[in-house]
Amino acid sequence: MALNMSDLKPGDEHSEVVIDNLSRTQLVMYSGASGDYNPLHTDDVYTKEVAGYPGVFAHGMLTMGLTGKMLTNYVGDGRLTKFGVRFTNQVWPGDTLTSTATVTDLRVEDGQALVDLEVKTTNQEGSTVVSGYATAKIDS
Amino acid sequence: MADEVKMPVEGSHIMMFARSLLDDNPIYSDADYAAKSETGSIIAPPTFGRAVSQFDPDYHLRPRNGEKWFGSGKNPTGLDEPAPSTGGLHAEQHYEYHRHLKPGDQLTMTSKPGNTWEKQSKRAGLLKFTETIFEFHDQNGELVLTMRGVGVKTEKPVEQD
Numbered sequence: 001m002a003l004n005m006s007d008l009k010p011g012d013e014h015s016e017v018v019i020d021n022l023s024r025t026q027l028v029m030y031s032g033a034s035g036d037y038n039p040l041h042t043d044d045v046y047t048k049e050v051a052g053y054p055g056v057f058a059h060g061m062l063t064m065g066l067t068g069k070m071l072t073n074y075v076g077d078g079r080l081t082k083f084g085v086r087f088t089n090q091v092w093p094g095d096t097l098t099s100t101a102t103v104t105d106l107r108v109e110d111g112q113a114l115v116d117l118e119v120k121t122t123n124q125e126g127s128t129v130v131s132g133y134a135t136a137k138i139d140s
Numbered sequence: 141m142a143d144e145v146k147m148p149v150e151g152s153h154i155m156m157f158a159r160s161l162l163d164d165n166p167i168y169s170d171a172d173y174a175a176k177s178e179t180g181s182i183i184a185p186p187t188f189g190r191a192v193s194q195f196d197p198d199y200h201l202r203p204r205n206g207e208k209w210f211g212s213g214k215n216p217t218g219l220d221e222p223a224p225s226t227g228g229l230h231a232e233q234h235y236e237y238h239r240h241l242k243p244g245d246q247l248t249m250t251s252k253p254g255n256t257w258e259k260q261s262k263r264a265g266l267l268k269f270t271e272t273i274f275e276f277h278d279q280n281g282e283l284v285l286t287m288r289g290v291g292v293k294t295e296k297p298v299e300q301d
Contacts, residue, residue: 002178019162026160033153033160035194038201039211049216052297060230061190065161068186077167078179083186084234084288090298 002076003138005106005113012103014074018066018121022058022095030062058091063130067121070099075115075136085119085132096124101134113140141251141272147195149245154184157191184241189276189287190233192249229298231269232290239284246279254288265295 019026027041036059039046047056064085071080091097098121105116115138121130151171158168166173167183174182193199203209209218241247254271261267269292276285 026162029156029160033157034191035196035199036190036201037203037211043211045212045216046210049212050210054300061187061233062161064233065157065163065185065187069161069163069165072163072165072186077165077177078183078240080186080235080237080240082234082236084232086232087230 002079003074003115003136005115005138005140008103008106008115008138010103010105013100014070015098015100016070016073017096018070018099019095019097022091022093022097024056024093027056027058027062027093030059030065034059034061036061054092056093058093058095060087060130063087063091063097063121066097067099067119067130067132070121071101071117071119071134071136074101075117075134075138079136079138080134081114081137082133082135083119084134085130087129088131089123089127089129091123091129095129097121097129099130104133106138108140113138141193141274142196142198143251145192145196145249147192147247147249147276149184149188149241149243149247151182151243153191153194154182154188154243157188158185161185179240179242181242186235186237187233188241189235189249189274189285190289192247192274192276228291228293230289231292232288234288236286237284238282238286241276241284245284247276247284249274249276251275254290261294263299264297267295268293 031037041059044055047053100120101117104118117134119132155169251274254273257269259267271290274287278284
């Protein structure tokens with residue numbers, strides 16, 4: 001269901017837990033679907049002994065994709081016009097992530113009502129793992 | 141990534157991609173539901189464009205015949221000494237949707253280099269950033285998706301708290 005301009009105001013928030021206790025299997029699924037087979041995400045032996053990390057960690061794009069799930073649940077299907085993020089901290093197996101969209105602006109461009117959103121995903125310790133923005137078409 | 145990659149968009153790939161995000165939204169798998177919805181058909185999730193690497197014959201993060209793979213096999217890395225560095229990490233990703241991708245689209249992705257810059261970091265030493273811009277045109281020559289990625293090479297592994 002699409003959002004309506006008359007129901008929104010700056011500061012409104014939508015929040016969802018997008019992954020609970022991230023599994024290594026989920027990392028394998030994302031590797032297979034996306035085609036990013038970087039061993040940093042599935043190969044603990046390489047990641048510990050060669051790359052020097054505590055173990056495998058999530059693809060940035062998996063975290064962005066999970067964040068996008070929250071966005072499409074909020075703004076509706078096919079409504080996004082822009083979505084961008086910076087990856088600020090790594091995401092590890094066992095993490096539980098919460099994604100939040102906050103309304104920053106409502107505007108009309110070429111007759112189309114739009115909502116601008118600030119986007120953030122945090123882990124169970126409250127650290128931000130992804131921060132960014134999105135814009136979506138809304139009804140007016 | 142090759143400069144130009146042909147990417148067919150298929151329903152089963154969209155379904156698997158959505159599953160890999162634990163996204164149960166029927167818009168990604170149920171054609172009957174999608175036909176009655178606002179989009180009129182199955183569409184791809186917002187970050188699907190990055191899966192273009194599946195279709196790049198030269199993609200460096202996929203094991204290929206006749207080439208040594210840097211992940212573990214008998215040894216922690218399949219490459220000869222010296223072992224490779226930590227390689228690259230993903231710093232930023234941006235999407236601009238001109239329209240949403242759907243099954244049956246025959247996309248042509250072209251990429252071009254963007255900016256490069258450096259930054260000193262406490263947790264990973266000198267960071268070298270590289271931007272790449274990817275444009276996806278559909279079977280009618282229309283620009284449907286613009287994607288911008290920023291990769292970072294760290295001097296050392298990122299320190300953990």
